[in-house]
Amino acid sequence: MGPDLIAAVRHGESAANLAFQQAAEKPLVYEYSDDEVRLTELGRTQAEALGRLLASLPGGQAPDLVWCSPYLRALETWQHAQRTWGAAPLPVTVDDRLRDQEAGAFARYNLAAIRERFPQELARREAEGAYAYRPPGGESLGDVVVRLRDCLSDLERPADGRRVLIVAHDSVVLALRHVMAGRPDAELAEVLAFAPVLNASFSLWRGDVGRFELMRFNDVAHLGP
Numbered sequence: 001m002g003p004d005l006i007a008a009v010r011h012g013e014s015a016a017n018l019a020f021q022q023a024a025e026k027p028l029v030y031e032y033s034d035d036e037v038r039l040t041e042l043g044r045t046q047a048e049a050l051g052r053l054l055a056s057l058p059g060g061q062a063p064d065l066v067w068c069s070p071y072l073r074a075l076e077t078w079q080h081a082q083r084t085w086g087a088a089p090l091p092v093t094v095d096d097r098l099r100d101q102e103a104g105a106f107a108r109y110n111l112a113a114i115r116e117r118f119p120q121e122l123a124r125r126e127a128e129g130a131y132a133y134r135p136p137g138g139e140s141l142g143d144v145v146v147r148l149r150d151c152l153s154d155l156e157r158p159a160d161g162r163r164v165l166i167v168a169h170d171s172v173v174l175a176l177r178h179v180m181a182g183r184p185d186a187e188l189a190e191v192l193a194f195a196p197v198l199n200a201s202f203s204l205w206r207g208d209v210g211r212f213e214l215m216r217f218n219d220v221a222h223l224g225p
Contacts, residue, residue, distance in 0.1 A: 002156040005099035005163040006208045011077040012043030012200045020110045022085035035071045047077040051084025053222040063165035065091045069098040078167045097151040101171035131189045153176025170197035180212045196201045
């Protein structure tokens with residue numbers, strides 16, 4: 001049993017996304033913690049485009065409940081999408097297990113700053129692989145998979161026979177693709193072929209007797225050119 005459909009979206013462009021993009025190869029230490037980062041103007045526009053996409057879905061695909069990351073950029077994405085959609089408010093569960101992959105000692109630093117301050121850690125990341133590497137005090141992608149499985153297990157009963165929208169982060173959507181495919185964790189590295197998960201992208205799985213069929217992944221056609 002469980003949900004009939006699971007859709008997942010990554011939040012719209014955040015202020016940190018923009019700051020890291022603008023810094024490019026220059027070291028950057030971002031001023032806000034991960035849970036405090038908000039959407040940019042473009043991110044809000046992208047969230048509104050998600051709302052229009054939800055409004056255009058056939059009745060059998062539109063979500064009827066929402067599970068959301070507690071981080072501000074995810075909450076704001078849902079708020080703007082729901083307002084643009086115009087449907088009656090849906091039940092929303094905010095679940096800490098849908099938070100972004102924790103960067104630990106690397107939090108607030110872009111890659112150039114990490115390279116400058118933690119060169120030995122980048123060497124260890126290269127040796128262990130991006131999916132398995134856990135920064136000091138942080139999480140690996142495998143850690144995200146573990147907490148996401150736990151979250152999905154708790155979701156089964158309240159979402160039985162219903163259509164769920166998950167509003168979260170790139171690492172969560174990647175982990176979700178791995179979990180929904182039922183692949184062993186020894187094959188987790190293969191999911192990195194589908195990265196990056198884009199801002200405000202839409203992914204969709206259809207339930208079928210305890211299994212899920214992938215219908216769309218990392219789709220941004222609704223954002224336009």
